[in-house]
Amino acid sequence: MGFGPCPAGASCMGLLCSPRPRPLQNLLLLLWTLLNCSLGGSAQGPGEWTPWGSWTRCSSSCGRGVSVRSxxxxxxxxxxxxxGDSHEYRLCQLPDCSPGAVPFRDLQCALYNGRPVLGTQETYQWVPFHGAPNQCDLNCLAEGQAFYHSFGRVLDGTPCSPGAQGLCVAGRCLSAGCDGVLGSGALEDRCGLCGGANDTCLLVQRVFRDAGAFAGYWNVTLIPAGARHIRVVQxxxxHLALMGGDGRYVLNGDWAVSPPGTYEAAGTHVVYTRAAGPEETLHAAGPTTQDLLLQVLLREPNPGVQFEFWLPRERYGPFQAQAQVLGWAPRQPQPREVDPQPPQLLEPPAARAPTRAPGPCPPCPDTRGRAHRLLHYCGSDFVFQARVLGTHRQAQExxxxVRILLIYKNRSPLRMREYVWAPGPCPCPPLAPHREYLLAVRRLISPDGTQDRLLLPHAGYARPWSPAEDSRARLAARRCPV
Known part of the structure; x- marks a missing residue:
């Protein structure tokens, strides 16, 4: 039987069998195979790792320590x-040590108490010294002396310094990643996924300006369950106010201002800060375990409430639906929706909208001019062309x-027919039935959230609609700050 070079893909250590093996023949075959394979080409690629062994016991008997596998x-x-590495270390957490327990580094220094060092017969009592360059060396200070000595490396699992999160492993100070492995560098993404890439959640980031000029609580946004990295600034x-899912205020509720501090809400810690200047912030790591309602308690016109949080993708759709309901509650009372018909048929008969005979009203202030138009256009929540269908006056408002004909600006959806409210029985400017106007109105939500109204402020902007007024409105829209 003849023997040739190893075929492609065959192992050079494989031996052929013969019916009657002979010791000398097998030895020659083995030597020839090894020689032939070594001359046939170099080895391909690196070696292979064996499977990881099991984790060792924790290096500490209490508190934090390390476990190793190889x-x-x-x-x-x-x-x-x-x-790659032949050893891997992970953090192990045991019950906290008792208050009187001796720290791990102190125990290691104490092992050299009463032992001669430095080539002399002098002995010392040793305590840890933390001012040396390498914090993972066992640097110990001789009590009552002005020198310290390094006794080599500290044992694995020794804290790098008092109160530090890092632990010493093989002479290096390592911190545990979110996977618990020391030195892995693995971090949680904004979605809470270890080593993730922020692709399983979405960032909700907005500025709330939909508030009127009346004092009270205004809904800003719903912060749904599962939200992370919540940040609010005004x-x-x-004042910012926060209400829990049970309807109780977490802070700044019931017209009382809460002190700055940390509050428990929805399974997370909410940090409320109020600086010396007019600034407030809310921060919470999350994730929240239930819905929270963010509000603002108005004492002056709202310049804007900035808020952001991260939300799992599967919860974003329900949040949008809930936020729309929250931000677009039924305005009271709301006209019944009707099918589109010719304008004259939408005008209600006189019997449908009884009006009180108004008493003598004083003249309205002069509100003409471009500055007045820009002020109300830019500061309003809605600007639209509308036809007045009916008027109802009472003691307070x-x-x-109205029937909405053309929308120039809206911060939330509008229906085809709406109610617009004006303060007092003698509103300024007054609107005449069956006339068309260009109106700049604001949105007003009652503190208890039961009323959501369109408000035409006193001395607000209401002009009979015309092509020239249409051009002025479009020009004003371009001049408003973003």
Whole structure:
């Protein structure tokens, strides 16, 4: 039987069998095979790791320590070393040590108490010294003396310094990643996923300006369950308020201002700060375990409430639906929706909208001019062309039923027919039935959230609609700050 070179893909250590093996023949075959394979080409690639072994017991009997597991690199002559580490360390957390327990580094220094060092017969009592360059060396200070000595490395699992999160491993100070492995550098993404790439959640980031000029609580946003990295900022004399899912205020509720501090809410810690200047912030790491309602308690016009949080993708759709309901509660009372018909048929008969005979009203202030138009256009929540269908006056306010014809600006959806409210029985400027106007109105929500109204402020902006007024409105829209 003849023997040739090793075929491609065959192992050079494989031996052929013969019916009657002979010791000398087998030895020659083995030597010939090894020689032939070594001359046939170099080894390909690095060696291979054996599977990881089991984790060792924790290096500490209480508190934090380290556990280690190892593996071996198997490689043939000529192969490159395996890539990677042969040892892996992870953090292990045991019950806290008792208050009187001696720290781990102190115990290691105490092992050299009463032992001669430095080549003399002098003995000392040793305590840890933390001012040396390498914090993972066992640097111990001789009590009553002005020198310290390094006794080599500290044992694995020794804290790098008092109160530090890092632990010493093989002479290096390592911190645990979110996977618990020391030195891995693994971090949680904004979604709370270890080693993630922020692709399982979405960032909700907005500025709330939909508030009127009346004092009270205004809904800003719903912060749904599962939200993370919540951040809210407002810079004014107003106050942020937070309500839990049970309807009880967490802070700044019931017209009482809470002190700055940390509050428990929805399974997370909410940090409330109020600076010396007019600025307030809310921060919470999350995730929240139930919905929270963010509000602002107005004492002056709202310059804007900035808020952001991260939300799992599967919860974003329900949040949008809930936020729309929160931000667009039924305005009271709301005209019944009707199918589109010719304008004259939408005008209610006189019997449908009874009005009180108004008494003598004083003249309204002059509100003409570009500055007045820009002030109300830019500061309003809605600007639209509307036809007045009816008027109802009472002691404290006037209600106009209008049909929306053209929308220039809206911060939330509008229906085809709406009620617009004006303060007092003698509103300024007054609106005449069956006339068309260009109106700049604000949104007003009652503190208890039961009323959501469109408000035409006193001396607000209401002009009979015309092509020239249409051009002025479009020009004003371009001049408003973003």
């Amino acid at each position: 593996r071996r690199c198997i490689r043939l002559p000529g192969e490159e070393p395996c890539s 810079r004014s004399r107003n 006037t209600r106009y039923e």
